[in-house]
Amino acid sequence: MLQTKTLIFGGGLTGLSTAYHLEKLAKTRPELGNWLLIERDNQLGGLTRTEIIRGYHFDHTGHWLHLRHPEMKAFVNDVMGDDMMQVARKSRIWSHGVLTHFPFQQNLHGLPLDVVHECLMGAVEAAIDEAKAPMDAANFKDFCLKRFGKGITDRFMVPYNTKLWGCEPEEITADWCSRFLPRPNISQIAAGALGIVDDQAGYNAHFTYPRKGGIEAFASRIAGYLPADKVKLSTTPVSIHFGNRQVTLSSGEVVQYEHLVTSIPLPELLKLATDLPDNVRNANSQLRCTSLRYLNYGIKRANVLDDIQWLYVPENKYPFYRIGSFSNAVASLAPENSSSLYVEVANNMSPTDDEVKASVREFLREHKWLGDDAEVEVEEVRHIKYGYVIFDANYFSAKETILPYLFEQNVHSLGRYGAWVYASMEDALMDGYAFARGL
Numbered sequence: 001m002l003q004t005k006t007l008i009f010g011g012g013l014t015g016l017s018t019a020y021h022l023e024k025l026a027k028t029r030p031e032l033g034n035w036l037l038i039e040r041d042n043q044l045g046g047l048t049r050t051e052i053i054r055g056y057h058f059d060h061t062g063h064w065l066h067l068r069h070p071e072m073k074a075f076v077n078d079v080m081g082d083d084m085m086q087v088a089r090k091s092r093i094w095s096h097g098v099l100t101h102f103p104f105q106q107n108l109h110g111l112p113l114d115v116v117h118e119c120l121m122g123a124v125e126a127a128i129d130e131a132k133a134p135m136d137a138a139n140f141k142d143f144c145l146k147r148f149g150k151g152i153t154d155r156f157m158v159p160y161n162t163k164l165w166g167c168e169p170e171e172i173t174a175d176w177c178s179r180f181l182p183r184p185n186i187s188q189i190a191a192g193a194l195g196i197v198d199d200q201a202g203y204n205a206h207f208t209y210p211r212k213g214g215i216e217a218f219a220s221r222i223a224g225y226l227p228a229d230k231v232k233l234s235t236t237p238v239s240i241h242f243g244n245r246q247v248t249l250s251s252g253e254v255v256q257y258e259h260l261v262t263s264i265p266l267p268e269l270l271k272l273a274t275d276l277p278d279n280v281r282n283a284n285s286q287l288r289c290t291s292l293r294y295l296n297y298g299i300k301r302a303n304v305l306d307d308i309q310w311l312y313v314p315e316n317k318y319p320f321y322r323i324g325s326f327s328n329a330v331a332s333l334a335p336e337n338s339s340s341l342y343v344e345v346a347n348n349m350s351p352t353d354d355e356v357k358a359s360v361r362e363f364l365r366e367h368k369w370l371g372d373d374a375e376v377e378v379e380e381v382r383h384i385k386y387g388y389v390i391f392d393a394n395y396f397s398a399k400e401t402i403l404p405y406l407f408e409q410n411v412h413s414l415g416r417y418g419a420w421v422y423a424s425m426e427d428a429l430m431d432g433y434a435f436a437r438g439l
């Protein structure tokens, strides 16, 4: 039987940050260096890996690092130094036949005038109503109606989010969007309707990204600090006894741990438990998420999407909700005079892969970003089983049953899929850091 103080499941950014910070703290507290990381794949990095096909680099769709916390800025600087660069966001929305600035609700200028009028009047009415009484939203659509008004809700929020979440906006709550959805006030909405652009709006006005190699360069650099004998690749837990703090691995080994840090999807973790109480098992069956289908495109043509890094596509005509360009952020992510792109589609939308591909090509042609089919050098479909956690009516009650139970067992379920949240790479880094510091 193996013994470890901290057993870590998953070698994405959450697991990597946990191990990195434990290793660092072990310089003054040697017992913290007693950790073991278990990773299913034959490589570390999780979602922050980069595929290279014919010289085109593809992250698992756009992975732009937005840093808010000084500790995480220092961490990224420690591991990457000058190999990281700052990039100013260039994102747009394709809607009603025009490209507008992000976010839609703050950049109505340029849309057909009847659309601008409808959105603006709806926003004014919503602002008046909100000033009279505090808002209490039944679901995400209701939140949008009360916060932004009918025009913005019908013209953007509902079509875009229906495509993103793969379900009706009435099925989800607004709890996911506190940080991620810009909420301009009526003065800012009016300014945007007149064409005054605020390039700093939203949480993602700038991002940090490796100068070379895609986002994987960052994960690999952290991984480089970890002693190889504390990492088991191509290994999974096959059963867990939370009460005994024991895990059986696919290698047949049994590990006795003091603390378990896990970033594997929460529903998968709980299915491995041999001593799970019924109420926790029932709560687990309530957790929902979207699966994602995305496509990698390598196109032999410079500056596809002009200089835009990502484009939101709310129009129902197209099955995809977002299309982005890696090489518009860092030119070396595609061969010379070429572009590397990604296209995202919620998996439970019906079109076949071939229909999606035809639609992407049509979209690119309409914008004169694609000529001859021979320019398409890479066109490949990929799947992400756990994409976006769905915040539905059962979300909080299920988590309120599961997480305190796990905490009592010394199990720290962290990261986007461990904590079952809508979270970023920085959050994953922060989770690992906070755990190590807490210990």
Ligand SMILES: Cc1cc2nc3c(=O)[nH]c(=O)nc-3n(C[C@H](O)[C@H](O)[C@H](O)COP(=O)(O)OP(=O)(O)OC[C@H]3O[C@@H](n4cnc5c(N)ncnc54)[C@H](O)[C@@H]3O)c2cc1C
Pocket: 009, 010, 011, 012, 013, 014, 015, 038, 039, 040, 041, 044, 045, 046, 047, 048, 060, 061, 062, 063, 064, 065, 066, 235, 236, 237, 263, 264, 265, 268, 292, 384, 386, 387, 388, 414, 415, 416, 417, 418, 423, 424, 425, 426, 427, 428
């Ligand atoms: C489409 C998409 C786009 C995104 N874009 C951005 C962005 O632009 N900016 C941003 O900041 N964030 C973005 N994110 C969020 C970001 O990817 C995550 O917050 C972060 O990478 C999560 O890291 P993690 O380590 O918690 O999870 P993961 O990266 O999922 O790592 C979990 C690890 O656990 C391993 N694992 C799973 N099951 C088992 C098992 N049974 N046994 C052992 N190991 C297992 C996996 O192989 C993986 O290595 C995006 C997410 C998605 C889905």
